[in-house]
Amino acid sequence: MRFTGLRLWLFRAGFDRNIFLPLVLLAVYLLNVSNALAQGAAGDPASSAKEQDYYTIVDVPIPDGIELEVGGMAFTSDGRLGVSTRRGEIWVIENPYMEGTRIPKFTRFAYGLHEPLGLAYRQGSFYATQRSEITKLTDLNVDGKADAYETIVSWPLAGNYHEYSYGPLFTPEGDMLVTLNLGWIGHGASQSKWRGWMMKVSPDGKMVPIATGMRSPAGFGYNAEGDVFYGENQGDWVGSGRITHVEVGDFVGNPEGLRWSHLEGSPVKLTMNDIPDTGDPMHKVAADIPGFKTPSVWLPHGLMGISTSDILVDKSGGNFGPFTGQLFVGDQGHSKIFRVALEKVNGVYQGVAFPFREGFSSGILRMVWGNDGSMFVGMTSRGWGSTGKAPFGLQRLMWTGRTPFEIKTVKAQPDGFELEFTMPIDKSKAEDLASYKASSFTYKYHHNYGSPVIELEELAIKGAIVSEDRLRVRLVVDGLKQGYIHEISAEGIQSDKGTGLLHAVGYYTLNQIPAGEKINLSSLVKAAPPLDHSSHQQHQAAATSKMPPNAAPPSGGNSAKRVTSMPSTWSDGPDQTLIIGTKPGLKYDVENLEIKAGSKVKLTFNNDDDMLHNLVIVKPGMAVPVGEAALKMGLEGSQKNYIPNSDEVLFHTNILSPESTETIYFEAPTVPGDYMYVCTFPGHAYVMQGIMKVVR
Numbered sequence: 001m002r003f004t005g006l007r008l009w010l011f012r013a014g015f016d017r018n019i020f021l022p023l024v025l026l027a028v029y030l031l032n033v034s035n036a037l038a039q040g041a042a043g044d045p046a047s048s049a050k051e052q053d054y055y056t057i058v059d060v061p062i063p064d065g066i067e068l069e070v071g072g073m074a075f076t077s078d079g080r081l082g083v084s085t086r087r088g089e090i091w092v093i094e095n096p097y098m099e100g101t102r103i104p105k106f107t108r109f110a111y112g113l114h115e116p117l118g119l120a121y122r123q124g125s126f127y128a129t130q131r132s133e134i135t136k137l138t139d140l141n142v143d144g145k146a147d148a149y150e151t152i153v154s155w156p157l158a159g160n161y162h163e164y165s166y167g168p169l170f171t172p173e174g175d176m177l178v179t180l181n182l183g184w185i186g187h188g189a190s191q192s193k194w195r196g197w198m199m200k201v202s203p204d205g206k207m208v209p210i211a212t213g214m215r216s217p218a219g220f221g222y223n224a225e226g227d228v229f230y231g232e233n234q235g236d237w238v239g240s241g242r243i244t245h246v247e248v249g250d251f252v253g254n255p256e257g258l259r260w261s262h263l264e265g266s267p268v269k270l271t272m273n274d275i276p277d278t279g280d281p282m283h284k285v286a287a288d289i290p291g292f293k294t295p296s297v298w299l300p301h302g303l304m305g306i307s308t309s310d311i312l313v314d315k316s317g318g319n320f321g322p323f324t325g326q327l328f329v330g331d332q333g334h335s336k337i338f339r340v341a342l343e344k345v346n347g348v349y350q351g352v353a354f355p356f357r358e359g360f361s362s363g364i365l366r367m368v369w370g371n372d373g374s375m376f377v378g379m380t381s382r383g384w385g386s387t388g389k390a391p392f393g394l395q396r397l398m399w400t401g402r403t404p405f406e407i408k409t410v411k412a413q414p415d416g417f418e419l420e421f422t423m424p425i426d427k428s429k430a431e432d433l434a435s436y437k438a439s440s441f442t443y444k445y446h447h448n449y450g451s452p453v454i455e456l457e458e459l460a461i462k463g464a465i466v467s468e469d470r471l472r473v474r475l476v477v478d479g480l481k482q483g484y485i486h487e488i489s490a491e492g493i494q495s496d497k498g499t500g501l502l503h504a505v506g507y508y509t510l511n512q513i514p515a516g517e518k519i520n521l522s523s524l525v526k527a528a529p530p531l532d533h534s535s536h537q538q539h540q541a542a543a544t545s546k547m548p549p550n551a552a553p554p555s556g557g558n559s560a561k562r563v564t565s566m567p568s569t570w571s572d573g574p575d576q577t578l579i580i581g582t583k584p585g586l587k588y589d590v591e592n593l594e595i596k597a598g599s600k601v602k603l604t605f606n607n608d609d610d611m612l613h614n615l616v617i618v619k620p621g622m623a624v625p626v627g628e629a630a631l632k633m634g635l636e637g638s639q640k641n642y643i644p645n646s647d648e649v650l651f652h653t654n655i656l657s658p659e660s661t662e663t664i665y666f667e668a669p670t671v672p673g674d675y676m677y678v679c680t681f682p683g684h685a686y687v688m689q690g691i692m693k694v695v696r
Helices: 004-012 017-042 255-260 282-286 427-431 623-631
Strands: 055-059 070-075 081-085 090-094 105-110 119-122 125-129 133-138 148-154 165-170 176-180 197-201 207-212 219-222 228-232 241-245 297-299 308-313 327-331 336-345 348-357 364-369 375-380 392-399 407-413 416-421 437-443 453-466 472-478 484-489 505-510 576-580 592-596 600-607 616-618 649-652 660-667 673-678 689-695
Touching: 055 348, 070 125, 070 364, 070 375, 070 392, 081 119, 105 125, 119 165, 125 165, 165 219, 207 255, 219 327, 228 308, 241 308, 241 327, 282 437, 297 336, 297 348, 297 505, 327 364, 336 364, 336 407, 348 407, 407 505, 416 484, 427 453, 576 592, 616 623, 623 673, 649 660
Parallel strands: 070 119, 219 308, 308 364, 576 600, 592 689
Antiparallel strands: 055 392, 070 081, 081 090, 090 105, 119 125, 125 133, 133 148, 165 176, 176 197, 197 207, 219 228, 228 241, 241 297, 308 327, 327 336, 336 348, 348 505, 364 375, 375 392, 407 416, 416 472, 437 453, 437 484, 453 472, 484 505, 600 660, 616 649, 616 673, 673 689
C-alpha cells in the first residue's frame, strides 16, 4: 500500500492512527466500487469477472483488546449494531457503516454471559440465548450499559461442551424460537431435556416443544413467505449440510432428541425405536415414517461448504442485487455464503443452491441486514477452524450495483428443469445440448458420521427450449429421481454479450416432481450423449498446474500408498512407530516429527475430533496444492476419501469418522527434506498441516 507519506503527514498534523486506518479502508472500498462500476459501464468480459466485482467485502475495524468472537447480531431501532460474543459479552457499535469521517464506536453493553450464540432486539431490550437460558437485557438509566439482566426462561444442562444454544428468533406474535444443540460423547447425545429440539417461548417464559431431530441447528430464519427453516451440519445421521422447513410436530432426522418425545406437550410421537439404521437414502426411509420431514435443500458437503450456519432472507427489494426473496446461507468452516432459491411443489419446499461469495476473514456464524441494504457478517473460528485465517471478525458485504450473470433460479418441471438467468442469453449456445450437464445422487442415512455420495448417475439432456425473452431455458432431462439431489451445470452458456456465468453449477433437491405437460421431444434437437461424470470438477476450486488429473484409486483395501497391514518382508517389525491424533481447531496433536530416511514406519492416526479427517503425507510444500486437488474431485471426492491421484501424494489413511483409528505402514523417503502431512477433507488443508522431517 502506498500510504506511507500521507500517513506520516497526517500523524504530524495531529491525526490519530486509530482514525486513519478506517479512513483508508473506506477510501479503498470506494475506489474498488468506482472501478467496478466503470468496468461494468465499459462492458468488461465476465470471463475475467470475479465475485468481488459485484459484492465487496469491507472490514469493520475492531479496537485492540476486544475479542469479538461473534455469536449473535441484532440492530437496535436507532441503527446501532449489537454483537454478542462467545466470551460472554455484548458490545454495541455506533456508526457501523463508517459514515462521514467517523469510525465505529464500541461500547460494552453487558458481560458475564455463558457463550450467547444468538441475539435479538425488541422494544428497547436485547434478548440473548445463553447456554441455559434466554436473558432479557435492558439499559434502564440510558448510560449505554445493561442494568437489568432478566431470565425469561431456563433449561437444564448436562455440562457437555457441545451443548450450544441458539436464538432467539422472534415470531410475528411476539414469541421466541430457540434451538438446542446435542452434546457430543463420540456421537451426538441428548443428555439433558429437550436437547435436539426447537422450542417456542412466550413473553412470560412458558416453553413448549415444536420439533426435534436436530443435531447442530446453529442457524435458523424465515423465508420470504414467513416460514421457518433451520440449517444442519454434517455429522451422525447427517450425510451432508442442508436446510429444512420446520413445522410443529416435525422430526427432521437425528433420533437422539426422541428420547424426550414421551413428555407432556411433545407434538412428536415417534420414538427412537421407530428410526431404522439401514443406510438407505433418507427420503426412502422417511417415506414409511409419518412426521419425518426431509431437507428442503441439500448443501453437498465440500462442494457447498462444510458447516452450515446462519440463514438470511433477501428482503432488500433489489438493493442487494437481483436475488430478492432468496435465502443466503452462511458456512462457518469454508468462510463462505451460498444462495438458495426455493419453490413449493405439491405443498413441499424444494429448491436449488448456488455459490455466492467467498473470501471472508473468518468462519461465518451470523448475518444481519443493515438499514441500507448491506449485509453485516459476524465471524468466529476458535476451536472450530475455518478457511478464513482470522480468529474472529466483523465484515460488511455490499453490492457494487453491477448485476452478475448468474443462473437466477431453477424450477422443477414434469420432465426436467427451467433455468432462469439474470441477463438475456445467447440463444445458439443455450440451444446447444453440449452446454449442459446433469447428474443425480444422494447420501446414506445412518448413525455414522457423514456419508459419501451414493447412487451417482449421469443424466442425459434431451432438449433445450429458450424463451422468447431469452431469460429462461426449459431443459428436458432424462431420468429425474424424486428425493434426490440433482447437479445442474450450464458451463457452455453465455450472455447475449458473450460473457460466461459467474457460477455455472447448482444443486437442486427434487423432493417432488410437478405434474403438467411434458415437452414433445420429436420437435427438438437430438439429445447429446451422456457425459463421463469423472470429468466433472468442483467449480469453485482454484486450478493448480502442478497437479495431474483427479482420478483416485479405489478407497478400500491396500494400495501402494495405503498399506494397512505390516508387510511380510518386515521380519524385524517397523524401525519407528508414530502416533498422531487430532485436537479442536483443525489441528493434529503432533505438528512436527522426525524420521530417518528409508526407515520402515508404522503410523497410527487417531481421529479424536468431532469432525471427519484423514492424514495424507505429501512431498515438501505440496499440502495446499494437494488439498485443492482434492476439492476438484467434485462429487467423487467423498467416494475416494478425497485422495487425488497425484505423484505428490506419498502415503495416506482413509477419511476417518470421529473416535476412530487407522494404522498404515510405509518406507520413509530416501531423500531428506521437510515432507508434510495434511488433511485433505474439503477446506481443511489450508489449516490442518504438519511437518514430517526426513533426516539421514
